[in-house]
Amino acid sequence: MTRPVRAAIDLKALRANLQRARAAAPLSRVLAVIKANGYGHGLARVAEALHDADAFGVASVEEALVLREAGIAHPIVMLEGFFEAGELAEISRHRLSVVIHHEHQLQILEKTDIARPISVWIKIDSGMHRIGFPPEQAAAIYQRLRGSNKIAARIRLMTHLASADDRGDGYTGRQLTDFRAAIDGLDGERSVANSAGVLAWPQTHLEWVRPGLMLFGVSPFLDGVAQQEGLTPVMTLSSRLIAINRFRRGEAIGYGGSWVCPEDMPVGVVAIGYGDGYPRSVAAGAPVLVRGQRATVVGRVSMDMLCIDLRGAPQVQIGDEVELWGRNLPVEEVARLAGTIPYELLCGITQRVPIVEQG
Numbered sequence: 001m002t003r004p005v006r007a008a009i010d011l012k013a014l015r016a017n018l019q020r021a022r023a024a025a026p027l028s029r030v031l032a033v034i035k036a037n038g039y040g041h042g043l044a045r046v047a048e049a050l051h052d053a054d055a056f057g058v059a060s061v062e063e064a065l066v067l068r069e070a071g072i073a074h075p076i077v078m079l080e081g082f083f084e085a086g087e088l089a090e091i092s093r094h095r096l097s098v099v100i101h102h103e104h105q106l107q108i109l110e111k112t113d114i115a116r117p118i119s120v121w122i123k124i125d126s127g128m129h130r131i132g133f134p135p136e137q138a139a140a141i142y143q144r145l146r147g148s149n150k151i152a153a154r155i156r157l158m159t160h161l162a163s164a165d166d167r168g169d170g171y172t173g174r175q176l177t178d179f180r181a182a183i184d185g186l187d188g189e190r191s192v193a194n195s196a197g198v199l200a201w202p203q204t205h206l207e208w209v210r211p212g213l214m215l216f217g218v219s220p221f222l223d224g225v226a227q228q229e230g231l232t233p234v235m236t237l238s239s240r241l242i243a244i245n246r247f248r249r250g251e252a253i254g255y256g257g258s259w260v261c262p263e264d265m266p267v268g269v270v271a272i273g274y275g276d277g278y279p280r281s282v283a284a285g286a287p288v289l290v291r292g293q294r295a296t297v298v299g300r301v302s303m304d305m306l307c308i309d310l311r312g313a314p315q316v317q318i319g320d321e322v323e324l325w326g327r328n329l330p331v332e333e334v335a336r337l338a339g340t341i342p343y344e345l346l347c348g349i350t351q352r353v354p355i356v357e358q359g
């Protein structure tokens with residue numbers, strides 16, 4: 001038996017989640033955000049499954065080229081644009097679109113010769129305060145780009161939401177108002193909505209939506225889970241029980257002896273750890289599923305293994321499959337117990353975890 005950890009990727013669920021985004025924003029085109037190796041699911045694989053998307057969003061020219069090499073001919077948008085002049089030749093050659101968010105990119109563009117005009121999105125900072133031009137500069141930047149022969153005629157406009165994951169937060173409405181005011185009178189398609197915008201803020205849909213997380217079947221909301229949003233989890237992370245041992249009351253489990261058996265009990269060992277991307281920060285008591293029953297993590301997560309309390313599942317055996325998150329166990333729940341967000345868990349699956357496609 002080879003080491004049994006696996007990430008199963010349900011391509012049918014991926015396609016269904018794209019349809020869910022389309023149903024939520026029926027008048028918008030979908031720029032599917034698949035950066036960070038398709039949120040850990042595999043970049044080319046995800047793009048191929050999502051061929052019905054209108055465009056793809058990535059974080060670097062390297063990611064964009066992986067898609068082109070896989071034969072993906074869709075528009076591809078580099079969401080942080082380019083970082084240095086050396087990228088512009090590839091960007092032009094492969095017809096990549098770039099987000100322009102800062103003066104220094106404009107200066108690079110103005111100084112660099114390119115073979116063919118490139119297509120740009122201007123990013124306005126409507127309140128996220130990460131990247132983007134201040135709203136009062138939007139018109140001037142737009143005119144400057146319009147006057148450049150290095151830029152394709154069609155300029156698009158975007159901003160990013162800071163708090164759309166909280167349905168009750170008025171900040172999203174204010175960001176939208178400020179974005180609209182900043183680009184008033186500028187001709188161009190607009191994009192605001194991330195997954196939370198797609199699902200909860202219809203006024204942000206405009207011409208293009210940019211869902212990422214929801215495509216992978218995960219709720220973008222603070223306390224949500226996928227099923228509530230009509231989404232199907234795409235990644236199921238699993239491994240198997242490689243040992244079942246009995247310990248006596250008072251015996252401590254794992255590094256540091258941080259968890260002590262409250263009674264004589266069986267403890268299972270699962271072949272997965274932080275070396276695979278399962279978070280070490282998970283609180284003792286995090287759930288796993290074994291033979292469809294919940295068991296909980298006890299003691300500290302090690303690099304290659306973790307231990308689970310098998311008092312509630314006495315009939316399980318060595319070799320049984322254990323689900324860490326996915327189809328039957330929400331990654332949202334595990335993320336909360338690990339003090340993080342599902343994005344980090346999905347992107348954090350390490351290279352040694354084999355990916356198995358389904359559907």
Ligand SMILES: Cc1ncc(COP(=O)(O)O)c(C=O)c1O
Pocket residue numbers: 033079160193194195196210211212213214220
């Ligand atoms: C600019 C931009 N748009 C859209 C997204 C997609 O966000 P989400 O995964 O929350 O849908 C991201 C992700 O971080 C992003 O950076």
